[in-house]
Amino acid sequence: MSLISDRIKRSLPLLFACSLMAPGLAAAHGEPGEHVEEFAEHLDDYEQEITQLSSMIDQIAENHAADTDAASIDAFIEAWEDVGIHLVIETKATPLYPSIWQGIVGLREAVSGDADTSEVRQAATRLQAALWEGLGGVRLAAANPELAAAGGGHHGEQSAHDIIHGIEHDLEHAVEDYAGGEVAEAKEVIMETYLNRFEGIEGDLIEHDPKLVTKLEEDFNAGLPMLMDEGAPVAKVQAKLKEMMEALEQAESMLMQADADKSKVF
Secondary structure, three states, X not given: OOOOOHHHHHOHHHHHHHHHHHHHOOEOOEOOOHHHHOHHHHHHHHHHHHHHHHHHHXXXXXXXXXXXXXXXXXXXXXXXXXXXXXXXXXXXXXXXXXXXXXXHHHHHHHHHOOOOHHHHHHHHHHHHHHHHHHHHHHHHHHOOHHHHXXXXXXXXXXXXXXXXXXXXXXXXXXHHHHHOXXXXXXXXXXXXXXXXXXXXXXXXXXXXXHHHHHHHHHHHHHHHHHHHHHOOOHHHHHHHHHHHHHHHHHHHHHHHHHHHHHHHHO
């Protein structure tokens, strides 16, 4: 399979636009490390990571066929969040990042639902394809360093309260767009909110509750947009929004408490 697929080529304008924003953002699991700044030097390592993740996916599908639970989706998610390629796809090939989370959700639903072996295998294949496309996007960014190296935005002195309430306002706006039949616009708002607001607090939040970060990351990149893609009833989309709001309120409380504790120290 060609790593630079037709889909990646069609995503070129958006890939480059997002590469202008992403490097200055706090990444999903802390500040961007040296391997992200020098990602072009680690392409072989990232390919090995994708190969290992793909093998885990194969094992999940095989275990489902054999009716065993030896390899779980939760274990896969932990592995996916720990590898270096995760952070690099998120920051250097951002348009391809949500499809990976959507593939994870699709496989989890297939394994935990009534899907037969062939349907689980199809879901596994879709997730594997999304991972390899993500690597293709990273290779593309590495081949265009002048674009991938451009500076990005940040939140400056905004408080956790302001950032969280900005996120909530944007998500409410997205659901309103969806209710009005503007699906593409709604999904664009979700993606921009994830990139330009939520990413700015993930690095701090991961120190306090990594599971909460994983839930919100999945909801931003898969849960909410997938419901919109499916044409779900507005009430169902609003229910997902309510879940996200509750999680965001927890995030706000944690970050504000952390700020208060820091103030006491200094």
